[in-house]
Amino acid sequence: NVSADSLDLEATNGSITQGPDSSLAVVTGPTDLVAGTDITLPGENSLSGSVAATGRNINISAISDLTIDATASADLTLTVAGNLSANIAVGGTSTLSTTGGGLLSVDGSTQNLIVRGSGETRLGQVDVEGDLDVESEGPLDDEQGLTGNAHVDKAIAVDPITVVTETVVQSQSVSTVAVSDGPSGSLSFTSMDSVDQGSNSFGFD
Numbered sequence: 001n002v003s004a005d006s007l008d009l010e011a012t013n014g015s016i017t018q019g020p021d022s023s024l025a026v027v028t029g030p031t032d033l034v035a036g037t038d039i040t041l042p043g044e045n046s047l048s049g050s051v052a053a054t055g056r057n058i059n060i061s062a063i064s065d066l067t068i069d070a071t072a073s074a075d076l077t078l079t080v081a082g083n084l085s086a087n088i089a090v091g092g093t094s095t096l097s098t099t100g101g102g103l104l105s106v107d108g109s110t111q112n113l114i115v116r117g118s119g120e121t122r123l124g125q126v127d128v129e130g131d132l133d134v135e136s137e138g139p140l141d142d143e144q145g146l147t148g149n150a151h152v153d154k155a156i157a158v159d160p161i162t163v164v165t166e167t168v169v170q171s172q173s174v175s176t177v178a179v180s181d182g183p184s185g186s187l188s189f190t191s192m193d194s195v196d197q198g199s200n201s202f203g204f205d
Contacts, residue, residue, distance in 0.1 A: 006049065010034040018043050
């Protein structure tokens with residue numbers, strides 16, 4: 001187990017790997033990780049300061065809040081038992097998840113994006129070139145709009161409504177839902193309680 005005020009690790013031609021049953025605690029300062037290949041930190045880590053990670057495949061778990069700038073040429077996996085704020089630049093698939101009701105927010109770019117939010121989920125300015133797969137147990141906020149060819153593969157859970165479509169991102173309190181570029185141009189709602197259109201409008205481009 002390692003505890004430090006700040007951490008700077010660089011493996012220019014190799015990997016950064018955490019041993020079995022080990023943990024990493026960075027108390028106050030930043031954590032900078034650079035690897036020529038993979039960064040694998042799956043333990044019960046506590047990274048209190050900001051984290052910057054650059055590598056091929058990056059896999060980081062944390063038992064507390066995590067604020068990270070991650071650059072991965074292949075895939076990125078972040079698993080956080082708290083709040084997660086991620087700014088990403090990923091060539092492959094990004095898989096982001098929280099437990100314990102933490103806020104999950106993401107900005108940046110990735111080929112594919114998988115989000116599993118245990119609380120509120122905020123999608124900032126996210127450029128998703130391929131597939132978008134989002135499940136949020138709390139409110140979902142598409143703050144600035146997705147770019148690229150993103151589409152929803154699975155249900156987006158926004159209490160009390162679950163939205164199931166090909167190409168829509170639905171905010172909990174949004175007044176307008178637009179569906180564009182879908183193969184059928186259809187919009188379907190499956191409600192866990194009730195659905196009331198009210199003064200909302202549904203636009204199909």
